[in-house]
Amino acid sequence: MDIVIRQARPEEYESVGEITAQAYLGDGLLDFGESDEYLGELRDVAKRAEAADVLVAVMGAEAGAGAGAGERVVGGVTFVPSGGPMADIARDGEAEIRMLAVAKAARGRGVGEALVRACVARARATDGCVRVVLSTQRTMHSAHRIYGRLGFTRAPDRDWNPIPDLDDIMLLTYELTL
Numbered sequence: 001m002d003i004v005i006r007q008a009r010p011e012e013y014e015s016v017g018e019i020t021a022q023a024y025l026g027d028g029l030l031d032f033g034e035s036d037e038y039l040g041e042l043r044d045v046a047k048r049a050e051a052a053d054v055l056v057a058v059m060g061a062e063a064g065a066g067a068g069a070g071e072r073v074v075g076g077v078t079f080v081p082s083g084g085p086m087a088d089i090a091r092d093g094e095a096e097i098r099m100l101a102v103a104k105a106a107r108g109r110g111v112g113e114a115l116v117r118a119c120v121a122r123a124r125a126t127d128g129c130v131r132v133v134l135s136t137q138r139t140m141h142s143a144h145r146i147y148g149r150l151g152f153t154r155a156p157d158r159d160w161n162p163i164p165d166l167d168d169i170m171l172l173t174y175e176l177t178l
């Protein structure tokens with residue numbers, strides 16, 4: 001089946017949010033599980049879509065043809081083209097990739113890589129953008145492999161802790177110079 005990457009539609013926000021939440025929960029990426037404050041951020045796709053581009057991966061016989069065509073959302077990502085409230089680490093001239101998630105049943109089919117490629121293509125089309133950056137957890141090994149295949153390199157001088165009160169949470173930074 002083909003994978004189509006496109007802008008998320010408002011009627012898909014709930015589905016994308018749940019895929020993202022379940023991916024983070026299922027992979028043990030939230031230190032406080034179901035009570036983790038970040039879970040609400042992961043589910044709030046409408047808020048993300050107000051400040052950034054939320055892309056979805058859809059699969060189905062006629063993916064992208066519209067509702068009722070048998071397509072289903074199997075992943076999502078937030079692309080932050082040039083700063084703003086959704087940017088965690090992007091500097092001037094940088095785009096940022098956030099909240100990459102693929103439904104468990106769709107993993108291993110190239111969905112995550114297709115989403116990252118779409119973000120890189122958008123960054124290349126963004127005036128003044130010279131680099132794409134992203135943060136990832138140490139345990140996100142599948143994502144690290146995608147980033148490496150696509151030419152991202154580690155930027156350890158930009159690693160950071162989103163919750164300074166907790167010493168064991170250090171996000172790794174990757175970057176791709178365009």
